[in-house]
Amino acid sequence: MASSRPTLADVAAAAGVSVSTASLAFSGAGPIAATTKDRVLAAATALDYSGPNPLGRQLRSGRSGIVGVLIGDQLRRSFRDPVSIQMLDGLASTLGPLGFGVLLIPGAADQPPAHLDPLVESAVMDVAVLICGATADDANLATLRRRGIPVISVEGEPLEGVIEVGIEDRVGAAELGRHVQGLGHERIAIVSLPFDWQRRSGVATPARLAEIRWEIPRRRLAGLTDAGIVPVAVYETPASLVEHGKAAGHALLAGPDRPTAIIAQSDLLASGVVLAARELGLRVPQDVSVAGFDGLDLPWLAPDVLTSVSQPLAEKGAVIGRAVQALMSGELPGPETLGMTLQVGTTTGPPPAH
Amino acid sequence: MASSRPTLADVAAAAGVSVSTASLAFSGAGPIAATTKDRVLAAATALDYSGPNPLGRQLRSGRSGIVGVLIGDQLRRSFRDPVSIQMLDGLASTLGPLGFGVLLIPGAADQPPAHLDPLVESAVMDVAVLICGATADDANLATLRRRGIPVISVEGEPLEGVIEVGIEDRVGAAELGRHVQGLGHERIAIVSLPFDWQRRSGVATPARLAEIRWEIPRRRLAGLTDAGIVPVAVYETPASLVEHGKAAGHALLAGPDRPTAIIAQSDLLASGVVLAARELGLRVPQDVSVAGFDGLDLPWLAPDVLTSVSQPLAEKGAVIGRAVQALMSGELPGPETLGMTLQVGTTTGPPPAH
DNA sequence: GTGAAAGCGCTAACAA
DNA sequence: TTGTTAGCGCTTTCAC
Numbered sequence: 001m002a003s004s005r006p007t008l009a010d011v012a013a014a015a016g017v018s019v020s021t022a023s024l025a026f027s028g029a030g031p032i033a034a035t036t037k038d039r040v041l042a043a044a045t046a047l048d049y050s051g052p053n054p055l056g057r058q059l060r061s062g063r064s065g066i067v068g069v070l071i072g073d074q075l076r077r078s079f080r081d082p083v084s085i086q087m088l089d090g091l092a093s094t095l096g097p098l099g100f101g102v103l104l105i106p107g108a109a110d111q112p113p114a115h116l117d118p119l120v121e122s123a124v125m126d127v128a129v130l131i132c133g134a135t136a137d138d139a140n141l142a143t144l145r146r147r148g149i150p151v152i153s154v155e156g157e158p159l160e161g162v163i164e165v166g167i168e169d170r171v172g173a174a175e176l177g178r179h180v181q182g183l184g185h186e187r188i189a190i191v192s193l194p195f196d197w198q199r200r201s202g203v204a205t206p207a208r209l210a211e212i213r214w215e216i217p218r219r220r221l222a223g224l225t226d227a228g229i230v231p232v233a234v235y236e237t238p239a240s241l242v243e244h245g246k247a248a249g250h251a252l253l254a255g256p257d258r259p260t261a262i263i264a265q266s267d268l269l270a271s272g273v274v275l276a277a278r279e280l281g282l283r284v285p286q287d288v289s290v291a292g293f294d295g296l297d298l299p300w301l302a303p304d305v306l307t308s309v310s311q312p313l314a315e316k317g318a319v320i321g322r323a324v325q326a327l328m329s330g331e332l333p334g335p336e337t338l339g340m341t342l343q344v345g346t347t348t349g350p351p352p353a354h
Numbered sequence: 355m356a357s358s359r360p361t362l363a364d365v366a367a368a369a370g371v372s373v374s375t376a377s378l379a380f381s382g383a384g385p386i387a388a389t390t391k392d393r394v395l396a397a398a399t400a401l402d403y404s405g406p407n408p409l410g411r412q413l414r415s416g417r418s419g420i421v422g423v424l425i426g427d428q429l430r431r432s433f434r435d436p437v438s439i440q441m442l443d444g445l446a447s448t449l450g451p452l453g454f455g456v457l458l459i460p461g462a463a464d465q466p467p468a469h470l471d472p473l474v475e476s477a478v479m480d481v482a483v484l485i486c487g488a489t490a491d492d493a494n495l496a497t498l499r500r501r502g503i504p505v506i507s508v509e510g511e512p513l514e515g516v517i518e519v520g521i522e523d524r525v526g527a528a529e530l531g532r533h534v535q536g537l538g539h540e541r542i543a544i545v546s547l548p549f550d551w552q553r554r555s556g557v558a559t560p561a562r563l564a565e566i567r568w569e570i571p572r573r574r575l576a577g578l579t580d581a582g583i584v585p586v587a588v589y590e591t592p593a594s595l596v597e598h599g600k601a602a603g604h605a606l607l608a609g610p611d612r613p614t615a616i617i618a619q620s621d622l623l624a625s626g627v628v629l630a631a632r633e634l635g636l637r638v639p640q641d642v643s644v645a646g647f648d649g650l651d652l653p654w655l656a657p658d659v660l661t662s663v664s665q666p667l668a669e670k671g672a673v674i675g676r677a678v679q680a681l682m683s684g685e686l687p688g689p690e691t692l693g694m695t696l697q698v699g700t701t702t703g704p705p706p707a708h
Numbered sequence: 709g710t711g712a713a714a715g716c717g718c719t720a721a722c723a724a
Numbered sequence: 725t726t727g728t729t730a731g732c733g734c735t736t737t738c739a740c
Contacts, residue, residue: 005502007717018727023719030720031725050500054478056717059413059732065477066420066457076443079433089430092460101477102458103420106446123419123455124408124478146404148359243653275654299597300629300654361733372711377735384736385709410733413716 006047008056015043026052058124067091067100067324068125068149070117070140072107072132073239081240081268082296083313084131087154090317091129098325100126110197113137125149127324133215134159150327152320157215163327164335165320169216169293172309172340173223173265176291179307179342180261181227185289185351189233189259190224191248191269193217199238201247209234220265220293232259237269245272246279253280253288260288260351267292267308271301274347285349295343305345312338360401362410369397380406412478421445421454421678422479422503424471424494426461426486427593435594435622436650437667438485441508444671445483452679454480464551467491479503481678487569488513504681506674511569517681518689519674523570523647526663526694527577527619530645533661533696534615535581539643539705543587543613544578545602545623547571553592555601563588574619574647586613591623599626600633607634607642614642614705621646621662625655628701639703649697659699666692 012022017040024032025040044051058064069088071078078084092102105119116139120128128144134156135141144151145161152163180188192204196213212218221234235252237244245264249272252262264270270292277284284290284304295310319336326333366376371390378384379394398405412418423442425432432438446456459473470493474482482498488510489495498505499515506517534542546558550567566572575588589606591598599618603626606616618624624646631638638644638658649664673690680687 008719009717019717020719020728021726024726027719033725036726048500050497050502051475052719053717054476055409055413055416055418056732057719058478059409059717059734060719062409062732064409068455074443075446076440079439079443080436082434085433086430089428089433089460092429092458096460096471096473099472099476101422101473104446104456104458106443106450117450118453119450119455121405122408122453124412143404146402148404362735363733373734374712374736375710378710381735387709390709406735407733410716411735413718413733414735416716 006049008049008052011040011044011047011049014047015040023052063328064124064126065100066103066123066125067095068103068105068119068123068128070105070107070120070128070130070132072130075104075106077239077241078106083240083266083294086313087131087317087320090314091320092317093314094318094321095324098321100324110199112197114139116140116143120144121147127152127327129320129324130154130156133157134162135213135215152323152327154316154320155216158335163323163333164337165316165323166335167311167316167338168340169311170219170223170226172311172342173220173293174226175340175342176263176293176307176309177224177227177229179344180263180289180291180348181229183261183289183348183350185261187232187257187259187351188229188261188263189235189252190221190231191235191237191245191252191262191264191273192221193240193265193269194238195236200236201238201244202236203251204234204236208236217265224263229263232257240266240268242268242272242275245269246276247272249273249276250280253277253282258288261291261348262288263291265293267294267296267298267306270306270308270347271298274301274304274306284347287352289348289351291348295341304347307343307345307348309340309342311340360403362403362406365394365398365401365403368401369394377406417682418478418480419454420457420477420479421449422457422459422473422477422482424459424461424474424482424484424486426484429458429460431593431595432460435620437594437620437648440667441485441671441674444668445674446671447668448672448675449678452675454678464553466551468493470494470497474498475501481506481681483674483678484508484510487511488516489567489569506677506681508670508674509570512689517677517687518691519670519677520689521665521670521692522694523665524573524577524580526665526696527574527647528580529694529696530617530647530661530663531578531581531583533698534617534643534645534702535583537615537643537702537704539615541586541611541613541705542583542615542617543589543606544575544585545589545591545599545606545616545618545627546575547594547619547623548592549590554590555592555598556590557605558588558590562590571619578617583617586611594620594622596622596626596629599623600630601626603627603630604634607631607636612642615645615702616642617645619647621648621650621652621660624660624662624701625652628655628658628660638701641706643702643705645702649695658701661697661699661702663694663696665694
């Protein structure tokens with residue numbers, strides 16, 4: 001007679017069994033007579049009961065089956081980057097069959113690290129994944145720790161009690177750097193990912209270069225330094241988007257002493273540089289070589305194929321998914337680092353003879 | 355002394371007050387002396403208590419603050435479509451400040467409508483949003499109904515007990531059709547969004563045309579028919595992606611009696627057609643006019659600007675967000691339909707003189 | 709202004 | 725194999 005949704009108790013009453021027996025009929029976790037089970041299921045159908053309320057189950061088990069993914073940026077911007085998308089797809093595809101759902105937690109636009117997203121404080125989740133390189137001063141991280149939620153950090157700095165999933169980007173950057181240098185380039189410029197939440201745009205001063213806060217640009221820059229590259233300029237961009245790469249390309253290639261090679265820290269930035277070069281009437285790679293980072297498939301850049309170091313994006317998502325599973329099984333997964341592969345395309349070649 | 359996380363009861367005990375009083379200290383919903391409140395909060399800090407456990411709150415209130423978004427496709431594919439992304443961004447931006455989180459529920463690759471996603475059955479959510487046009491035979495929809503979860507359907511067919519959010523795409527398509535016809539075109543081909551989950555590729559036979567299952571291609575086709583267009587060919591694509599538009603463009607423009615105008619049901623498809631035309635050495639719009647649908651900003655198509663009918667994507671997300679809010683306030687929001695605007699670009703012009 | 713008590717819907721010991 | 729009992733952590737009447 002309940003006017004609201006039927007509960008397990010209603011079903012049990014209708015079937016003439018106890019609530020715990022009815023529970024067994026649904027969970028299957030325990031011995032139950034086939035006839036009893038059928039009776040319960042029949043009663044459920046009769047009452048239009050749609051199975052145990054997950055809220056009750058969650059409170060009891062302390063598990064929600066939800067993995068919070070902190071994007072660390074607006075969805076709009078993150079989702080324009082195939083790097084995020086492909087990893088998220090790999091993650092969701094791994095998590096789905098395991099019964100986990102992905103809760104999106106977008107970051108506010110451009111906030112200092114002290115900024116705390118309300119969902120981080122209030123949303124139910126079993127595990128949190130920080131997909132954009134956590135730093136120690138991150139307020140979200142502090143809150144997650146206080147809540148006792150295990151944290152997986154992607155390409156972040158090593159942090160106490162945080163499970164790391166990363167890529168060999170320093171090594172990859174070094175390999176890319178050696179490739180470009182090996183071609184004979186001496187005037188090499190770098191287009192960098194944002195240094196911090198301020199997301200500035202322009203050639204970085206030495207002072208600014210000394211205060212790169214985010215790990216990813218720092219590691220990739222370090223890799224190029226490892227290769228012995230001393231860049232003629234490092235151009236900081238506000239986000240890994242084609243238009244910012246284009247702006248950087250125009251700025252770097254317009255002057256008189258233009259670099260003979262430009263290495264960008266992402267393929268999206270690199271493709272913007274290629275577009276800028278084309279607009280300036282420069283041939284790639286005859287007049288200027290361009291290299292990227294990530295190994296994306298960018299058919300619209302045709303006929304050019306970007307020289308890049310590729311990272312296994314879907315695999316990265318899958319690794320995170322498996323780490324989530326391990327955590328939920330009570331294990332403590334160790335850090336994982338995935339390799340990168342140099343892919344030489346058509347956009348790098350010897351410097352122009354002068 | 356609890357080895358696990360402290361609970362409200364622990365905090366209350368430490369502060370020397372009752373659990374109900376401690377609850378008031380956090381919720382603020384009720385009269386409480388400032389000194390008592392301070393004492394509770396101090397005890398919480400001392401115990402490293404991070405606020406009321408949302409699971410308990412949820413069970414009590416019956417609310418989870420989670421909005422399930424059924425993507426109806428792989429994330430990988432959906433997220434390559436700016437139409438989905440921009441709407442999702444609008445939705446998440448509206449929902450975030452209201453305290454709701456977005457739970458992503460990707461669809462399996464290419465499944466018949468009988469396919470049921472496990473998360474649809476098991477995940478906690480207050481409202482479900484079907485972002486890709488629900489049909490009556492959808493198993494997910496049936497399950498959501500059985501679970502008593504309110505459903506918002508985006509651009510779907512009108513369904514009993516489902517809140518509709520749509521766009522005037524039939525009207526928009528008609529307007530676009532009249533624009534193209536007004537230029538003098540008589541041989542017009544259409545590149546269509548997928549007809550159903552089979553996602554076939556190629557020119558549709560009359561039989562195939564009669565069995566379009568998904569609402570969006572059907573409505574947009576109907577709009578063109580409203581404008582009096584009798585297409586020389588309708589090319590069905592497996593997804594709204596540039597590469598499929600390119601394939602369609604090649605197929606339609608390669609033959610001897612090529613159309614003088616191609617109308618695509620999405621901008622991504624249309625831009626693929628433009629690329630195909632360029633590859634075939636055809637000038638747009640002198641040799642062939644191309645029009646799209648959605649009104650995306652596609653800078654990489656430069657110098658061309660696509661003629662299209664634009665839909666307010668972020669606004670669509672915001673409308674859904676407000677509908678969610680209304681539902682959670684106990685109201686029953688009515689259906690909403692957003693208008694579209696014809697935007698004439700550089701890709702349409704008069705047909706070539708023969 | 710504060711506390712006692714009764715659940716929200718479910719599961720997991722344990723007992724029968 | 726089934727039923728009894730006791731919570732999971734919280735909020736919310738309703739007394740005091």
